[in-house]
Amino acid sequence: MQVSDVVTNKKMVILGTGGTIAGTATRAGDHTGYTAAQLGIAQLVAAVPALAGSPFELLTEQVAQIDSKDMSFSVWRDLAGRVSHWLAQPEVLGIVITHGTDTLEETAYFLQALLHPAKPVVLTCAMRPATALVPDGPQNLVDAVAVATHPGARGVVAVCAGVIHSAMDVQKVHPYRLDAFSSGDAGPIGYVEEGRLRLMRNWPLAPVDHTQAAIESIAMLPDEAAWPRVEIVMNYAGASAAVVQALLASGVQGLVVAGTGNATLHHALEAALHEAQAAGIPVVRATRCSEGRVLPTPDAAIPDSRGLSPVKARVALILSLLGKRP
């Protein structure tokens, strides 16, 4: 898509992957009985008059069209490839990605950990389908473009309900309300208010921009089965060794445990995880608490997740296992 009032050669790229923001329902009042990922990204952007006045050329590209509960490694690989491609173009200021809310935090962390982009990569979404009486997607899209074109913005962030979250901290914390995300203890990076940004803290750190090398290793992965299989297990009352033993028997390559509190583990589960380690399977200990981080304990036999939630610790372990491959 190209808009009429373009006054510079600068470009903004909007990549579509599906989600509720592209969802439709047969009844306008229906906020739950809809089908995600129905409208194309060009259609979504064209339906937002506020974007037509952009001083930048807006380009759209459909990378996937899925409900994000079905997010896959091959979509991540394709998405990382397209993000990398566009970021390398000097005239591209930044990228917006429309995404389902359900696994948005995983994709955001994956892209940040892999690419450390020096330009902004902004994931946005909606809690209501595009056909809702009052959809939230259009405003989120306008806010995301404001962030992606903000001078000095960098790294992977999520924008939802006027709040800018770092990929490192963002978590979906509510299944229904429009402001469904939180950055927990860290707090948001800032807010988008009438198109202007009010910043509270720094953008995600981008110490090294190693986009090309990282992408090359991911791009080589032919299919889902080539990615390391890392699973998440949880501690709870009455936890046992059974799940870990079944996973080991089925060839799991890494484990993240969502422990209770400061990542404590039922002794039976802990023993099974030690067996996994003894068999050469890396294990990482995160917490199932939704806020705070695991505080390292001296001599801990299972390393902690360094502040990452269980789902992000899993992504980190997958990337680390990929990095160790010849």
Ligand code: SIN
């Ligand atoms: C999805 O994650 O694709 C569906 C749910 C949503 O976007 O809110």
